[in-house]
Amino acid sequence: MKALPFFLLSFAIVVATVVPTSAADDKQLVNTRGDVSYQSANGTPKPVALDASVAIADNDYAITGVNSQAAIKLPDSSRVLVGQSTKVQMAFFDQQPNITNAKFILYQGKTRFTVEHPGGAKANYTFQTNTGQIAVRGTEGDISVSDTQLQVNVYALTDQKLPVVVTLNNGKVYTLFAGQALVVGIAGAAIAAATVSAVTQPLQQTFVEFGPAQTATVAAAGVAPAALAIGAGAVLAGAVIAGATHTSPNSPQTQPINPTPTPTASPTPTPPPGAVTTKPQSIEFPRPESTTLEAFQPNGDGQFTAQSSSSRISVTPSASNRFTVTATGAVEPGSASITITGDGGQPAVVPVSAASGVIQYKGQKGLTVAIGGTPAMITVSESGYTGTFTATAGSSVVSISAGGSSRSKGTTSSGTFIVTGESVGSTTITISDKYNNTPVTININVASGTIIAPSKLTLTKFNSPQPFKVSENGFTGTFNASSDNPQIQVTGQSKQIFYVTAAANGSATIKVSDGLGDSGASVSVTVMTPSPSPQPSTTCVPIIINDRHDGDRHDGDRHDRAHRHDPAGSATSCPSSAPSTGAPAPRGTVAPPKPHPVGPPPPFATPPPHKTVPQHTAPPAQPHQPMQPMGGMPGGQTPPPLPPPPPGNKR
Helix, strand or coil: HHHHHHHHHHHHHHHHHHCCCCCCCCCCEEEEEEEEEECCCCCCCEEEECCCEECCCEEEEEECCCCCCCEEEEEEEEEEEEEECCCCEEEEECCCEEEEEEEEEEEEEEEEECCCCHHHHHEEEEEEEECCEECCCCCEEEEEECCCEEEEEEEEEEECCEEEEEEECCCCEECCCCCEEEEHHHHHHHEEEEEEEECCCHHCCCCCCCCCCCCCCCCCCCCCCCCCCCCCCEEECCCCCCCEEEEECCCCEEEECCCCCCCCCCCCCCCCCCCCCCCCEEEEEECCCCCEEEECCCCCCCEEEEECCCCEEEECCCCCCCCEEECCCEEEEEEEEEEEEECCCEEEEEEEEEEEEECCCCCEEEEEECCCCEEEEEEEEEEEECCCEEEECCCCCCCEEEECCCCECEEEEEEEEEECCCCEEEEEEEEECCCCCCEEEEEEEEEEECCCCCCCEEEEECCEEEECEEEECCCCCCCCCEEECCCCEEEECCCCCEEEEECCEEEEEEEECCCCCCCCCEEEEEEECCCCCCCCCCCCCEEEEEECCCCCECCCHHHHHHCCCCCCCCCCCCCCCCCCCCCCCCCCCCCCCCCCCCCCCCCCCCCCCCCCCCCCCCCCCCCCCCCCCCCCCHHHHCCCCCCCCCCCCCC
């Protein structure tokens, strides 16, 4: 018993330190031993001097070091002791006239809580841990949290109708009365096992740093308490702790305490198991690999079985409520599931899909868009994938927008993007899924959108085809050209040169486009038939013979040439009705030719009478044989025979 005064003295010091309060102080953190600090929600820890106190607000933290201890005193007279190596957050404290609501989050370490009902008001305190939450409505007890265990001891209840209720993350609920303890085993993030038993000496020894509890264990409802409440510094007399022992001053042997037996509280009826739930509720693999699936069931026994509906999905238990799920290939959404069965209740069905990791793009890997033209549309998909895609351009020559959010089409997820040209140049677009699988790269070329072509063409029908050339900055594809006049046709001999032919006079407009949806270009064509070329005219050159005698000879050959075709080879002979000037031409001369009149010929004039050449007066040496005339003379006259030439005149 010599050790008891030390514990009682230590606890008396703690109580004496935290009792002072005022409305201005509100909630206080007191350093009762060692290294204590407090921290605001977004600040850094600040130390609290030994035996000093500091006001704390909602969301503030209390932090203790090794062999250290602190106390939090609250305006409703409730108290929370903070053990060594502990971090606890006061999430909120709200005191109303008839009820006080408060919440603490215990990240690690130990606390002892004494929650009271001041002035008949009700108290509703919650202590949250990583395994579950503890609801306290007026009691004294301890809470300890570590990586492997959660322990809750309940020493006393101010109202037997308001026990401590522990709700674990797996959905199981435990009700603790005075003198009971709950120990929960933790395996990683899963709950391995939970046991409710009487508070024993070893269980209380876990919290020995807080000293003995201030109140004795209270029996169940309707039974008088078997122990007395104690104050600060008083000896814990007659405390009833199930299974506890004490050392008798008269004997070194350890003997059990034998006070008046405390009736065991009637067990609370356990509700039937509820529906099985899982975390996550659906599985989508980033690629064929493994993931973890956990199962929970309220009021179940914590044991589960799992079964896969697909040969590509295997499920293997790794704990009582945890499974490893593995995919061996792509699994389309809606084609596979895992069924989790618990301790009765409704089983859980978990849909499973696995992405192939291969993004598919069926379009051309090289695209061209025009500034101001129709944007390009890119659509990708991935088997077994239902998430979204991301498209990134290598430069600012294009802009990218989502063509409607990624949507599901059958068993694949499609992502559509609109690519708009911003400036002439080239770049690449990279499309990836949320798992950063192998992306798709697409080359993009941006054209100016302005087609350069002649604005006018003039040609003659039946002439050779008239060529014209078109071009566009940044465009390397094929142009299209069409005429709006079927008599004026345009044909393309290459991707940039076109030929225009015409079958009739008229005009046409030729539209030239690049297939990118820009404004294109117009070529105006005019077809004209030229005036006929002038033909060479025939000039009549009359030959007029002088009727005078020329010495001793008669110029009969001239006379003869006047009445037959020009021996010089002219294709036209003068008509016999050609008008005469009336004046005889000089001997041996030829009248100049008159130009051929334009238009219809004038009416024929009456030819002048033919003059008869007089006979030669020289005596004939021999009879002269006249020439056979080429034709009759005008007026029906026949020229007389010519006399023979004089002797010595050789022709």
